[in-house]
Amino acid sequence: MEKWMKNDLYIFENLIDEDIRHRNVSEISRKNNLPDMAVSLAQGQFLYLIAKIKNATRILEIGTFVGYSTIWLAKAIPDGGLVISLEYDESYAKMARENIEYAGCSDRVKVVQGEAIDSLNKLIEEREEPFDMIFIDADKPNYSTYLELALRLSKSGTVIYGDNVVRDGELCNAENPDEKVIGVRSFIEELGKSKIVESTALQTVGIKGYDGFTLSVVK
Ligand code: SAH
Numbered sequence: 001m002e003k004w005m006k007n008d009l010y011i012f013e014n015l016i017d018e019d020i021r022h023r024n025v026s027e028i029s030r031k032n033n034l035p036d037m038a039v040s041l042a043q044g045q046f047l048y049l050i051a052k053i054k055n056a057t058r059i060l061e062i063g064t065f066v067g068y069s070t071i072w073l074a075k076a077i078p079d080g081g082l083v084i085s086l087e088y089d090e091s092y093a094k095m096a097r098e099n100i101e102y103a104g105c106s107d108r109v110k111v112v113q114g115e116a117i118d119s120l121n122k123l124i125e126e127r128e129e130p131f132d133m134i135f136i137d138a139d140k141p142n143y144s145t146y147l148e149l150a151l152r153l154s155k156s157g158t159v160i161y162g163d164n165v166v167r168d169g170e171l172c173n174a175e176n177p178d179e180k181v182i183g184v185r186s187f188i189e190e191l192g193k194s195k196i197v198e199s200t201a202l203q204t205v206g207i208k209g210y211d212g213f214t215l216s217v218v219k
């Protein structure tokens with residue numbers, strides 16, 4: 001096993017006290033041979049801590065999968081808070097709702113099934129109140145569009161987190177034809193050009209390999 005994987009396991013064991021039902025959600029997903037798309041334990045706790053630092057009460061997630069990261073975000077907000085999570089795959093959305101209910105978070109989470117772009121446009125049209133934190137984690141080719149729409153659902157101080165942007169180190173490779181790499185590159189370039197956000201990106205290694213994320217705050 002790679003050393004960074006062993007270190008991740010050491011970190012999980014020593015730092016993170018995951019609720020048993022929450023842990024079962026990732027086990028169920030593993031046992032059902034679903035793709036390994038959820039954030040790791042340490043990344044989940046990191047999202048939770050950001051939401052806490054921000055005192056977030058309203059969080060938007062783009063890309064629910066089966067709700068593992070959604071539950072981390074839901075646990076970070078106070079009673080009366082809301083996580084809206086967008087997922088186009090009907091069976092994932094259904095599993096997510098079941099998992100969120102099982103983890104005791106369904107009082108504060110709404111999973112919206114549909115194409116994220118349509119759901120975001122609907123939230124904008126319906127004048128949904130701005131969010132304190134937005135977690136972008138769906139299809140990478142649409143990240144720039146998600147950013148543009150997310151900014152319309154933001155206010156000063158909104159935290160925007162973009163997952164999976166380093167992609168085994170291919171982020172810097174302008175020649176890579178992979179649409180996911182092209183997608184995250186244009187996302188990062190848009191963040192850099194934007195006059196209304198301040199951003200950084202950090203590279204990560206661990207149980208999910210070599211990747212990284214962006215973190216932005218709306219001015
Ligand atoms: N946030 C989850 C993982 C999300 S994986 C976690 O960490 O636990 C990305 C998800 O985005 C997948 O479930 C995929 O079905 C969904 N997705 C991909 N394209 C989408 C689109 N156009 N609209 C909405 N959801 C989409």
Ligand code: DHB
Pocket residue numbers: 035036037038039063137138163164
């Ligand atoms: C994929 C998506 C993710 O958000 C992730 O963290 C890992 C993998 C994917 O689409 O394969």
Ligand code: MG
Pocket residue numbers: 037038039137163164
């Ligand atoms: Mg991700």
